[in-house]
Amino acid sequence: MRADRSSAGADTNGPDADGWDAPGELPDLTRLTAAQLSDLLGNAVVSAREVAQAHLDRIGEVDADIHAFLHVDAEGALAAADAIDAARAGGEPLGALAGVPLALKDVLTMQGVPTTCGSRILEGWRPPYDATVTRRLREAGIVILGKTNMDEFAMGSSTEHSAYGPTRNPWALDRIPGGSGGGSAAALAAFEAPLAIGTDTGGSIRQPAAVTGTVGVKPTYGAVSRYGLVALASSLDQAGPCARTVLDTALLHAAIAGHDPMDSTSLTDPVPDVVGAARTPDVAGMRIGLVRELGGEGYQAGVRQRFAEAVALLERLGADVVEVSCPSFEYALAAYYLILPSEASSNLAKFDGIRYGLRVGDDGTRSVEEVMSLTREAGFGAEVKRRIMLGTYALSSGYYDAYYGSAQQVRTLIQRDFAAAFAQADVLISPTAPTTAFRLGEKLDDPLAMYLNDVATIPVNLAGNAAMSLPIGLAPEDGLPVGLQIIAPAMADDRLYRVGGALERTLFQRWGGLLIEQVPDLSSQQRIPRTSDDTTRQAAR
Amino acid sequence: MPENPSAITREQVAHLGRLARLSLTEDELDRYSAQLADIVAAVARVTEVATPDVPATSHPMPLQNVFREDVPRPSLTQQQALGDAPDAQEGRFRVPRILDEE
Numbered sequence: 001m002r003a004d005r006s007s008a009g010a011d012t013n014g015p016d017a018d019g020w021d022a023p024g025e026l027p028d029l030t031r032l033t034a035a036q037l038s039d040l041l042g043n044a045v046v047s048a049r050e051v052a053q054a055h056l057d058r059i060g061e062v063d064a065d066i067h068a069f070l071h072v073d074a075e076g077a078l079a080a081a082d083a084i085d086a087a088r089a090g091g092e093p094l095g096a097l098a099g100v101p102l103a104l105k106d107v108l109t110m111q112g113v114p115t116t117c118g119s120r121i122l123e124g125w126r127p128p129y130d131a132t133v134t135r136r137l138r139e140a141g142i143v144i145l146g147k148t149n150m151d152e153f154a155m156g157s158s159t160e161h162s163a164y165g166p167t168r169n170p171w172a173l174d175r176i177p178g179g180s181g182g183g184s185a186a187a188l189a190a191f192e193a194p195l196a197i198g199t200d201t202g203g204s205i206r207q208p209a210a211v212t213g214t215v216g217v218k219p220t221y222g223a224v225s226r227y228g229l230v231a232l233a234s235s236l237d238q239a240g241p242c243a244r245t246v247l248d249t250a251l252l253h254a255a256i257a258g259h260d261p262m263d264s265t266s267l268t269d270p271v272p273d274v275v276g277a278a279r280t281p282d283v284a285g286m287r288i289g290l291v292r293e294l295g296g297e298g299y300q301a302g303v304r305q306r307f308a309e310a311v312a313l314l315e316r317l318g319a320d321v322v323e324v325s326c327p328s329f330e331y332a333l334a335a336y337y338l339i340l341p342s343e344a345s346s347n348l349a350k351f352d353g354i355r356y357g358l359r360v361g362d363d364g365t366r367s368v369e370e371v372m373s374l375t376r377e378a379g380f381g382a383e384v385k386r387r388i389m390l391g392t393y394a395l396s397s398g399y400y401d402a403y404y405g406s407a408q409q410v411r412t413l414i415q416r417d418f419a420a421a422f423a424q425a426d427v428l429i430s431p432t433a434p435t436t437a438f439r440l441g442e443k444l445d446d447p448l449a450m451y452l453n454d455v456a457t458i459p460v461n462l463a464g465n466a467a468m469s470l471p472i473g474l475a476p477e478d479g480l481p482v483g484l485q486i487i488a489p490a491m492a493d494d495r496l497y498r499v500g501g502a503l504e505r506t507l508f509q510r511w512g513g514l515l516i517e518q519v520p521d522l523s524s525q526q527r528i529p530r531t532s533d534d535t536t537r538q539a540a541r
Numbered sequence: 542m543p544e545n546p547s548a549i550t551r552e553q554v555a556h557l558g559r560l561a562r563l564s565l566t567e568d569e570l571d572r573y574s575a576q577l578a579d580i581v582a583a584v585a586r587v588t589e590v591a592t593p594d595v596p597a598t599s600h601p602m603p604l605q606n607v608f609r610e611d612v613p614r615p616s617l618t619q620q621q622a623l624g625d626a627p628d629a630q631e632g633r634f635r636v637p638r639i640l641d642e643e
Contacts, residue, residue, distance in 0.1 A: 128621040221601045235600045264607040265600075334584040345561060352562070354636055359627035368637040373564035380563070389557045389573060390580060393549075396560070403584070406591035411598040413590060447576055448583055464601025490602070 015245045015508050029054040030191040031517075034100045034248040037194060041099040044088070048081035048099030052143050055101045059145065059192045062522050067167050068177075068187040070106050071114045072146035077101065080143045087141070096251055098141025103187040103196040106147035107154055107180075108239065109228040110134045117230050118152040118162040118180075121351050121358045121379025131228020132260045133197060133239050140255040145193055148183030152381045153348065154204055154232045156180050157453040160444050161383040168440070169212060170519050171480055175437035178208030178453075184242050185212040189519055195252050196242040201232050202336055203433075203457030205240050206469035210432035210483025213471040213515045215249045215500070216242040218457075220490045221464035222267035225260035233343035234265075236336075236461040244516050246470060246501045250278035253493070272494035281501025284318030288499070289425030291487075293329045294456045300435045302475025306482040307431045310472040310503060314429075317502055324424050326417035331410045332459040337451060338394045338407035339462070345391030348384070351376065386447060415463045422489045427499055430456050432469040432483035460487055468496040470504060471515040481515060549578040 015033065029037065029051050040046045056074050063069055084099040104110060107117050109127035111134075116122045130138070137144060151161035159167040159182030167182040169175040170190040177186040181198035185208030188196050198205035200218035209216030217240045224239045231237060241252035257271040295307060315321050353359035353375035354368075361374035380388070394403040421428055433453055443450045460467045469483040484503070488495040508514060554574045558565040565573070619632055628635040 125625055128617055128624060261609065265602065265604065267602070328590065331587055331590055334586040337580065337584045338587060349562075353627060355622075355634055356625040357627070362628070362637050364637075366637055368639045369562065370564075371637045372562045373559075376562050377564040377566075385563055385565075385569070386573060386576060386580075388561045388563065389554065390577060392557045392561045393553075393577065393581070396557075402588055403581075405597060406587040407584075408597035408599055409591035409595040410587050412595050415598060415601075448579060462601070 015247070015504060015514055030058045030194075032194065033245050034097060034194040034243060034251060035245070037100050038096050038098075038251075041088075048084040048088075048143060049078060051099060052077045052081040052101055052145070055145055055193055058190075062190050063192060065168060065173060065522055066170060066186050066190045066192070067165060068103065068148055068183045068190060068192055069146045070116060070118070070149050070162075070164055070183070073113050073144065076113065077143050077145050080138070084141045084143070095140040095255065097195070097255055099143060100195060101143045101145050101193050102137060102252075103146065103148045103184055103193040104134065104137070104144050105181050105184050105197050105199055106150055107199055107230050108133050108197060109230070110144065110147065113147065115147065115230070116164070117154070118150040118159075118164065119379065119381070119384070120163045121376070122356075123163075123358065125357055127228075129228065132225035132262055133256050134228060136256050137197070142195065142255065148181070148187055148196065150183055150204075151180035152384050153230070153344070154180040154199060154201055154237075155344070155383045155387055157203070157207055157450055158438075158440070158443070159183060160440060161381055163381055166440055169437045170522065171213065171437065172520075173522075174439055175480065176211065176440055178211040178433075178437065180204040181208045181216075181242070185209055185214050185216065188212065188214045188242060188244050189516060190522065194243060195248060197239060197252075197256070198242045199229060199237060199239045200457075200461065201236045201238075202340065202461050203454035205242060206457050206467060206483070206485060207433045207453055209242060209469040210471075210485075211437040211481060213481030213519065214242060214244055215246055215468065215470045215504075216240065217249055217253060217468045217493070217496060218460060218466060219253060219257060219493050220267070220466040221461075222265050223257045223271065223466070223491075223493065225263040225266050227260055227262035231347040233340045234347065235343060236340060238461070244514060246281070246497055246504045247275075247278045249468075250274040250497045267491070269491055272492065274494050274497050277494035277497035278501045281498055281505055283314055283499055283502045286319045286427070286499065287425045288314055288319045288321050289324035289421050289428040290321060291329070291421070291428050291430045292323055292325045293327065294430035298434055298452075298455075299431055300475060300477075302477045303431045303433070303435065303482050306473040306475065307484060310484050311429070313503065313506055314499075317506060319499075322424055324421040324428065326414070326421055326459070328410060328413035328417045329459050332414055332462055333451060333455050335407040335410035335414070336454075336458045336462060337390070338403050339411070341387040341391030342394050342404050343391070345388045345395065348380075348388055351379065353379075383447070411462050414459050418459070418463045418465060418489070426488075427495050428487040430485050430487075432456060432485040436475045436478055436480035436482060456485060463490075465490050466493040466496055468500050470500045472503070472507065473515065474518070549574050549581060
C-alpha cells in the first residue's frame with residue numbers, strides 16, 4: 001500500500017522533498033504531496049490534466065464508499081487544468097501550486113457550482129459569485145475538483161448532520177471523519193485530493209484532521225477572508241488550509257491568506273512567512289507550553305499516550321517544555337455554546353425562502369410568515385434548529401445578560417489566560433480531540449456528548465489565535481489516528497509550521513513515511529473488522 | 542440569573558419556534574424542550590465566573606469601522622440576482638402576501 005518514496009529517503013529524510021527523481025515509470029499521482037506534484041508539473045513531467053484526471057478517477061473509484069464530495073465538478077476541473085497547461089506551454093509565470101487539485105468545503109461559494117452548506121435549504125443553489133478564497137485558489141492556478149461534505153451549516157463534529165448523508169472515515173468506514181469539515185479531511189485521507197479547504201468555528205478543521213491522520217490549520221482570525229464563506233458565527237469563523245503534510249498546508253495557507261477589502265474584519269497585517277517556517281522546522285530553544293487543563297481526565301488512554309510521547313520527542317529536539325495553566329478554559333465550552341448559537345440564529349435568519357434556495361408552502365393562500373416558517377422547518381435539520389432556538393433563547397429579553405452577556409465575559413477571561421500562557425511559552429500544545437474517531441451514530445442523539453469533541457479546540461476560536469492539528473500516531477487500543485494541537489498567538493501562524501514541521505520530520509523518520517500512508521486499503525476494509533476497545537472511549541463522555 | 546434556568550417548557554419552545562420562524566411539529570416540541578433544558582443547564586455555568594468586574598468581549602480582534610471611497614462599482618445584474626429566486630416576476634422577487642386579507 002505504501003507509495004515508493006525511495007527518492008525522498010536518504011538525502012532529505014523528510015516529507016518535504018519537492019522532487020521526484022526516480023527515473024522511468026510515473027508514480028501514482030494521487031499518492032504524491034502537493035509539493036511533489038508542483039515539482040513534476042513545473043518540470044513538465046506531467047500535465048495538470050493528467051493530475052486532475054488521476055484524482056477524478058480516484059474519486060470515481062472510492063467516493064461511493066467515502067462520500068467526501070457533495071458535488072464533483074469534473075468538467076470545470078479539467079477545463080481549469082487545460083488552462084494551466086496552456087499557460088505553462090506559453091511560458092507564463094505560474095504559482096507554486098498551479099495545476100495541483102483541491103477539494104473545497106461546500107460552505108464557500110463558487111460561481112455557477114452548487115453550494116449547499118450540507119443543507120436542504122440551499123439544495124440546487126448555484127451562487128452568482130466566488131468567495132475570495134475561491135477566487136484566490138483560481139488565481140493561484142489550483143484546480144478545484146468539487147465541493148466537500150460537511151455538517152449542515154458547519155454545526156457538528158461528525159458530518160452526520162449533513163442533509164446528504166454522512167462521510168465515512170477512510171481509516172475505518174464505520175467511523176466518523178470528524179466535523180464539520182469531515183468531507184475535506186476524508187478526501188485527503190482517501191487520496192482523492194492532496195489539498196483541501198476547511199473552515200473552523202470551534203474545531204471544524206482541526207478535529208477532522210486529528211481523526212483522519214491529516215494536517216489542518218485554523219489561521220489567526222481575520223487572516224483569511226470570510227467573503228463568500230456562508231457565516232455560522234461571524235466572530236469565530238475562519239477558513240484555513242488542509243493537507244497531508246505540514247509543507248503542503250503552508251503552501252496553501254500562503255495562497256489564500258492576506259487582506260481583502262471585501263471583508264471588513266480582514267487583517268491588514270502582512271501574512272507571516274509560513275512556507276519559510278515549514279521549510280526550516282526547528283524547535284531548539286523554543287518554549288512549549290503544556291496546557292494543564294487540556295489532556296487529562298476525559299481523554300482516551302491512547303490519545304494521552306501518543307501525546308506524552310510527542311512531548312518527549314519535542315524535548316529531545318531541544319524544546320523547553322513548561323506547564324501552563326488556563327483555568328478559564330473549563331468554561332470555554334459553555335461560553336461557546338451560548339455565543340455560537342446566538343450569532344448563528346442571527347446569521348441564519350437570511351434563509352427565508354424569498355431570494356434564493358428552497359421555498360415551501362407558497363400555495364397562494366399562506367402569508368409570507370407562514371411560508372418562511374414552513375420553508376425553514378422543511379429546509380433545516382435537527383441540529384440547526386436546536387442551535388437556532390438555543391441562540392434565540394440566549395438573546396431573548398430577560399436572559400440576554402445572564403447568558404450571552406456572561407459568555408462574552410468568559411471570552412475575556414479566556415483571552416487573559418492565553419495572554420498569561422504566551423508570556424511563558426512561544427506555543428502551547430494539547431491533544432486536538434479527546435478521542436479517536438468514534439462510530440457513526442454513537443453520539444447522534446446526544447448533543448452534549450457531541451459538543452465535547454471540541455473541548456480542546458474551542459478556546460482558540462474564542463480568542464482568535466492560530467492553531468494546527470497534525471498526526472502523531474495511532475492509538476494502540478483501536479489503531480486510529482491521534483492528533484496534536486499546536487496553538488500560537490494571533491499573527492504568529494508561522495510558529496505552528498516551525499514546530500509542526502519539526503515533529504512531522506522526526507516522526508517521518510521513525511515511521512519511514514507519513515502516517516497517512518498506513519491508511520488501510522479501502523477495498524479490503526469492510527471484510528476486516530478493526531479491533532476496538534469501547535471502554536476507553538467512555539472516558540470522554 | 543433567571544430562576545431555574547434548566548426548565549424549558551413546551552410552550553417556551555413553541556414561542557422560540559415562532560420567533561425563529563420554525564413551524565415545529567408536536568414531536569419536535571417534546572424533543573427540543575428536553576434537549577434545550579439539558580443544554581441550557583450545562584451552559585449556564587458561565588454565570589459562575591462572570592463577575593461584574595470582567596468586561597465583555599464580543600470579538601477576538603479590536604475592531605474599528607472600516608470605510609472605503611463611495612464610488613460606483615460593477616455588481617450583479619438584475620438577471621443574476623434573480624437567477625436563483627424561488628419565484629420572480631417582472632424583474633422582482635415575487636413574495637407571498639405580506640398583509641392579512643382585506
